[in-house]
Amino acid sequence: MDVPFPLMIVAGIIGVFILLIIVLKSLWRVAEPNEALIISGMGAKGKHHNEDEGLDFNIVTGGGKMVFPAFQVVRRLSLDLREADLAIECVTHQGIPLGLRGVVIYKVGDDPASIANAARRFLDQQSDMNQRVHNVFAGHLRAIVGNMTVEEMIRDREKLTQLTRESSGTEMEKLGLIVDSLQIQEIDDPTGYIGNLGRPHAAAVESQARIAQAQADEAATRREQEAEARKAEARRTSQVQQAGYSAEVNEAAALARQAGPKAEAQAIQIVVVEQTKVAELEAQREEQRLQATVRKPADARAYETVTIAKAERDARIAAAEAEREEVQQNAAAEANRVKLSADAEAERVRLTATAGAEKVRVEAAAQAESTRAIGQAEADATQAKGLAEGEAVRAKGMAEAEAIKARADALAENQDAVIGQQLAENWPAIVEAAAKPFGDIDQMIVLNGAQGLSETLAQALSQGVAGMQMARTLLSGSNNVLGGNGNGTANGKKAADAAAAEESATLGSATDD
Amino acid sequence: MADNRMVGKMGRVTGAIGPKGIGEVMIPVRGGTEHFHAYAADREDHIEKGAGVVVVEYHPPRTVIVTRM
Numbered sequence: 001m002d003v004p005f006p007l008m009i010v011a012g013i014i015g016v017f018i019l020l021i022i023v024l025k026s027l028w029r030v031a032e033p034n035e036a037l038i039i040s041g042m043g044a045k046g047k048h049h050n051e052d053e054g055l056d057f058n059i060v061t062g063g064g065k066m067v068f069p070a071f072q073v074v075r076r077l078s079l080d081l082r083e084a085d086l087a088i089e090c091v092t093h094q095g096i097p098l099g100l101r102g103v104v105i106y107k108v109g110d111d112p113a114s115i116a117n118a119a120r121r122f123l124d125q126q127s128d129m130n131q132r133v134h135n136v137f138a139g140h141l142r143a144i145v146g147n148m149t150v151e152e153m154i155r156d157r158e159k160l161t162q163l164t165r166e167s168s169g170t171e172m173e174k175l176g177l178i179v180d181s182l183q184i185q186e187i188d189d190p191t192g193y194i195g196n197l198g199r200p201h202a203a204a205v206e207s208q209a210r211i212a213q214a215q216a217d218e219a220a221t222r223r224e225q226e227a228e229a230r231k232a233e234a235r236r237t238s239q240v241q242q243a244g245y246s247a248e249v250n251e252a253a254a255l256a257r258q259a260g261p262k263a264e265a266q267a268i269q270i271v272v273v274e275q276t277k278v279a280e281l282e283a284q285r286e287e288q289r290l291q292a293t294v295r296k297p298a299d300a301r302a303y304e305t306v307t308i309a310k311a312e313r314d315a316r317i318a319a320a321e322a323e324r325e326e327v328q329q330n331a332a333a334e335a336n337r338v339k340l341s342a343d344a345e346a347e348r349v350r351l352t353a354t355a356g357a358e359k360v361r362v363e364a365a366a367q368a369e370s371t372r373a374i375g376q377a378e379a380d381a382t383q384a385k386g387l388a389e390g391e392a393v394r395a396k397g398m399a400e401a402e403a404i405k406a407r408a409d410a411l412a413e414n415q416d417a418v419i420g421q422q423l424a425e426n427w428p429a430i431v432e433a434a435a436k437p438f439g440d441i442d443q444m445i446v447l448n449g450a451q452g453l454s455e456t457l458a459q460a461l462s463q464g465v466a467g468m469q470m471a472r473t474l475l476s477g478s479n480n481v482l483g484g485n486g487n488g489t490a491n492g493k494k495a496a497d498a499a500a501a502e503e504s505a506t507l508g509s510a511t512d513d
Numbered sequence: 514m515a516d517n518r519m520v521g522k523m524g525r526v527t528g529a530i531g532p533k534g535i536g537e538v539m540i541p542v543r544g545g546t547e548h549f550h551a552y553a554a555d556r557e558d559h560i561e562k563g564a565g566v567v568v569v570e571y572h573p574p575r576t577v578i579v580t581r582m
Contacts (some may be wrong), residue, residue: 109547109574109575110542110543110545111542111543111574111575113573114574114575117574158528162528162529162535165537166535169535169550169575173576176574178548178575
């Protein structure tokens, strides 16, 4: 061991010093900025501040202190921010039920009084502090909400903090706690009150939004339509111009196509014009020729004829006038002569007539006298003769009338006898008439001899008998005819009566009218 | 009873102090700022938010009486 003694001493001192530091380090307790040391035990009596008198433990903040184990106990109280969640059902000032979820942020107060209060209550139950605060604050929050309306709760943060302070501040002071903040995180609104609160505004905003959108849409549509209209207008203008140009092109093409035929037609036209001129010239020439050859001679002849006719007419007029003059003179002479002769003749005739008339008048008187005498004589003779004849006729008529009457009576009595008598009277004439056919016969051959002849005669006679029969029939028929006439008269009388009756009926109907 | 270090400090009202309600003031203390429950020294006084105040009394743990500065 060659270690020098002083070195050992130095090493020993250093070792002791180190040991001492280690020991002191183990005994020295330092408070962190966010915590307080609560030291209780021997010698730990309120020496921290002069207001801490009566405090039976030591509070160390922001510093260090020697703690002697087995004599003293040190505990740490956290001054950190703590928060407690709140979830409660409560009722507002208006009686509206709400479910609130919030958070209260608190800490142990920094002053020694608060630390002391808290240390006495929570020192071993720091982990339960949130639960305690939650229970305390639930009641406070109900009271706070009960003094507020929903609108205030939402908008008036100042009032919320004010009420929080008033209702819970003092009680939290007892616990040594201070409330930094109370936040309401969620409001469960089963009645839909909050939703309804916002609905009018939401509806108004939505309405405004829709109005604005509609206006914008309208403006946009208007602009679009205007743009469409302008586009259509531009298209129309373009198409019109295109059509115009196309028409011009077509026109030019048509003109080009027509140029050939047109030139040809113009050429033909020129030719025709020239030909027309030629024809006109020819016509003029012909006219001139006709003027020379036809018209002029005709005019000359006409003039000649007219002149001659006029001369002849004048000659005839002169002759006629001379003749008229002559005739007039002759007529006057003749008239004078005739008048003289007529006067003479008239005188002569008048004298003759007077003589004749006297002669005739005398002769006529004589003639009348003789004629009257002759007539008287003849009239007397005739009268006598007539009287005689009249007597004779009357006598004869009386006799005939008697005979007819007798015959008529007889006829009425026995018609057949009368007829027979008449036949007997006329028989020769009848037979003659019957035999007349035979009389015209030159030679008659009778085949069965004399007997035959007698048969023939008998036959003729029988024909006469048959004629008598016929005559009788005729007579009876004439009687019937006479009766028929009587009937006719009767009928005529009836007809006359009927006509009279009809006439009166007609008169009656006329008066009725 | 009163903390001498608190009395005379100036602070600012963060919650309106009225005759009925409890107000709140922020007061710089212990190197930071802490908020205390505040009452007006004149009980009828009304101190609006943002006004400057002076602590006239301190009631531990967290209550101060203030007056308008």
